[in-house]
Amino acid sequence: MPQLLLELFSEEIPARMQAQAAKDLERMAREHLAAAGFLPEALKTFAGPRRLTLVAEGLPLAQPDRKEELKGPRVGAPPQAMEGFLRKAGLTQDQLVERDGVYMAFIEKKGRPTPEIVAEMVEAIVRGFPWPKSMIWGTKKLRWVRPLKRILCVLDREVVPFAIEGIPSGDVTEGHRFMGEAKPFTAKDFDEYVAGLEAHFVVLDVEERKERILEGCKTLCFARHLELVEDQGLLDEVAGLAEWPTPVLGDMDPVFLSLPPEVIRTSMRTHQKYFAVRKAGEEGLAPHFITIANIQAADGGAVIAAGNAKVLSSRLSDARFFWDEDVKVGFEPWLEKLNGVTFHAKLGTMAQRVERIVALAAEIAPLVGADVAKAKEAARLAKADLASQMVGEFPELQGIMGGYYARTFGLDHEIADAVRDHYKPQGPSDAVPTAPVSVAVALADKLDTLVGFFAIDEKPTGSKDPYALRRAALGVIRIILENGLRLSLAKFGKDDLIAFFADRLKVTLRDQGKRHDLVDAVFALGDDDLARIVARVEALDGFLKTDDGKNLLAGYKRASNILKAEEKKGALPTGEMQAPTADSDAEVGLYNALRLLDKPLKDALAKEDFTGAMTQLAELRGPVDAYLDGVFVNEPEHRDNRLKTLAAVRDAMGQVADFGLIGG
Structure with missing residues (x-):
């Protein structure tokens, strides 16, 4: 079937825009072709310094005739509704068909030649292309990243005729600006086009x-x-x-x-x-x-x-x-300059930020095994290089230069390393600091950012995160988890910040193949120790992949649904469950299983042996299934104690996670 080849040739396209431009060209072309009823067998785009190229395989030479069915107003609808529908359909009322009390319009549309559709598509793409920055030139009616020079557009080896603001389509392009003969050449299809570019010193892909x-x-x-x-x-x-x-x-x-x-x-x-x-x-x-x-x-x-x-x-x-x-000046004059640098209008100067980081580093240091005095000194110096000439010229070297200057000035190597590494990790591929002093300062830096911006309600929204708070939270999470630290985040932030950490932890664990609902189920316990949370999630994930785990989760949900239904009728009975008085093996079996479970479950949780805790819970699977299948909970004489027994099941499992938040 016919092939479409399109090239939009211009002056230089900035390198940073090219990859997205290729994606936008593909997206826009697919949308326009789909709207015309075309589904190409293959479509690929290319971007380079002076050209955007698209090749689509398997397009028909014309649209097939189409019949559209439009649903109109109900019979007896107000006249205004009928008039609006008739205008939209381009029909009169006697041309409508009544079906099940609703007027229907059947419109036959003659298929159009594909070149007409392609010409309209290219003009729409050119005029609506989402360049982040663009220029207007010539008649000031055409906007492109740089002046557009040529349009090559051929379908089935024939030129698709059109012009956009005086730029005609054709089958001609040109190669390298300087090498070879540097003159235009003809291309009727993609193979000729690629070969011609190669011969004229242009690598397309x-x-x-x-x-x-x-x-x-x-x-x-x-x-x-x-x-x-x-x-x-x-x-x-x-x-x-x-x-x-x-x-x-x-x-x-x-x-x-x-x-x-x-x-x-x-x-x-x-x-x-x-x-x-x-x-x-x-x-x-x-x-x-x-x-x-x-x-x-x-x-x-x-x-x-x-x-x-x-x-x-x-x-x-x-x-x-x-x-x-810079080495003539040193840290102290730089620190003095930070008094005149605003960090944020609501959060004070950079010098005030340094004071907060110092206080946080001193608080964190004992928790991570760091020397408090070294952590405070490293935190005090960490931002000083922002006032250096080198970082003024190369902002991406902040922290790194501070580390070099600290060594040059003869400071302790742990302090120098902490200054160098306190921004880490800055991305998923960046290593986390591991030395205790570096860890303390890196955590202090990120936690000050998060606590401060959350306090003034400058939180990320949707895709907007101007202060890189998501990156800071992920950095805190990685530092804690990869160093096996035991920190209570509640010491540093309020509920909304803890919830933010929970969301970021979900992202981290999801990237590792863990389910986000398991994170919710563990966070619901009120724990804010990330290392312990992850250990619980991993044990829970493994447990729920077993038959015992799947069936016990189903039993939990059945028990929970019974309790919720009864709670709607009135308050549930309180107090501990009692030994059953009814002659029921299932009832006695669950009662005994719960009593036997209590101590080993608590012991396992106290030792943070969460896999062991799951093993203990697995012992409930059989008794819970037998109880739910063989016991009539609402029997009046035994109702209260049986509801207490179900509540005891829920409470026992709730020591490990909130199973009610787990899907499945």
């Missing part, structure tokens, strides 16, 4: 560009006994900057290697988009870099490398100046 960059970098490194310092974020970016990416190895003045490696890498990455390299099998950086050129130079890139080396030297000279000036 971003994944192929990334592979080309990585392989080229590794080849250059291998030849010089070097290793590439891989950087996925930088790879994603440079793959969007070059149509014909060509790695070039350059040399850096070795004198700059005395700077912290993070400074060198950040300067390379932020300003120049260079990859760093190291000597094979060694730590630290080598005095070289790799830049990604957009041309394949005749001299192998020698001139490009030399030019880029000069620029890098200039940048690193600036970094050297910032470092030299």
Whole structure:
């Protein structure tokens, strides 16, 4: 079946926008095609520095004729309702059909040629494309990320004719701006298009560009006994900057290697988009870099490398100046500057925030085995580097530079490490701090953020989280769980913050394959010790995967439903269950099982042996099933005690979790 090929060719598209642009193009095209009744066999989009491309396979050359059925007002409805429906349907009342007291309209629509539909689709996409930033040019009626230059649009090897603000569609595109003959060429289908681009020095697929960059970098490194310092974020970016990416190895003045490696890498990455390299099998950086050129130079890139080396030297000279000036100043003047830096209008200055973090670190330190004095000093210095020149130039190095400056000034290594690591973890792939002083300060930093913003009611809403509170909560959770810490969160926050932690814990455990309702069931006990909560959840998860667990949960729900139904009639009887007086093996069996369960269950919970507690609960499965199947609870003479027995089942199981919150 016919193939649709669309290319929207423009001036440079920012690399950061390309991936989302490809997704938006695919989504919009699918929506428009679906609205026309088309379901392509395959549809794929591509984004690059100057073009968005779409290829759709298996489109018909025309829509089939369609018959639409519209439901109208009921017979006898007000005239206004009938008039509105007739206008919508484009019919008169005598053309309607009455069915089951409702007027129905049957509208036949003639199928349209697919080129007409595609032309309308492309114009709608171009005029409604959701660029985060765009330009208006020409007649000021067309908005695109950069000026749109060409539109290639062919269906079944034929041009789909249309024009958008003076830009006609065609079957012509162009390749690399500088390499080759740099002149337009014709493409009638996707195979011709890809081959033509390749012949004109353009790699269409971003994944192929990334592979080309990585392989080229590794080849250059291998030849010089070097290793590439891989950087996925930088790879994603440079793959969007070059149509014909060509790695070039350059040399850096070795004198700059005395700077912290993070400074060198950040300067390379932020300003120049260079990859760093190291000597094979060694730590630290080598005095070289790799830049990604957009041309394949005749001299192998020698001139490009030399030019880029000069620029890098200039940048690193600036970094050297910032470092030299910073080490002349030191922490105390920086701390004084924080008095003039507002953290938040309702939460005071950064200096006031530091005071709060110091107090929290002192409170947390004994709980995590940290030296209180070191934790307080590290907390006091943790934010100081925000006033340094280096962090002013490279904000992403906050904390990291503080750690380097602390070592340079001869401070205790535990304090320096805590300053360096107090922002961690900043993402799911970031390691958590493990040294006690670092843990205390990292927790204090995140808890101050959470407590403060919750106190002024600046909580995350929907997808909005301007203060990264979800990330802070996940950081607290990871630090606690991965270090096996035993902390009561209630000491640091109120109910709404504890509930927020519960939601974040659900996300963490769900990513590990755990059910969110099990987290609810455990949190309902009022426990706020995350390590203990997770242990309960894991034991509960394992128990409910067994037949005993599944059947006991079903029995719990039956017992709970009986109690709820009886509670609607009046207050349930209070007090402890008594030995049954009726001649019932099932009743006696459950009574004895509950009595025998009491001590071993409490002992297991006291030892936090939650798997053992589940094993004890499993002993109730048979007696509960027999009781519910063989005992008439509402027999007047025995009703009160039998309800107390069911309540005893619920209470026993409720020591482990609130089984009423568990689905299934």
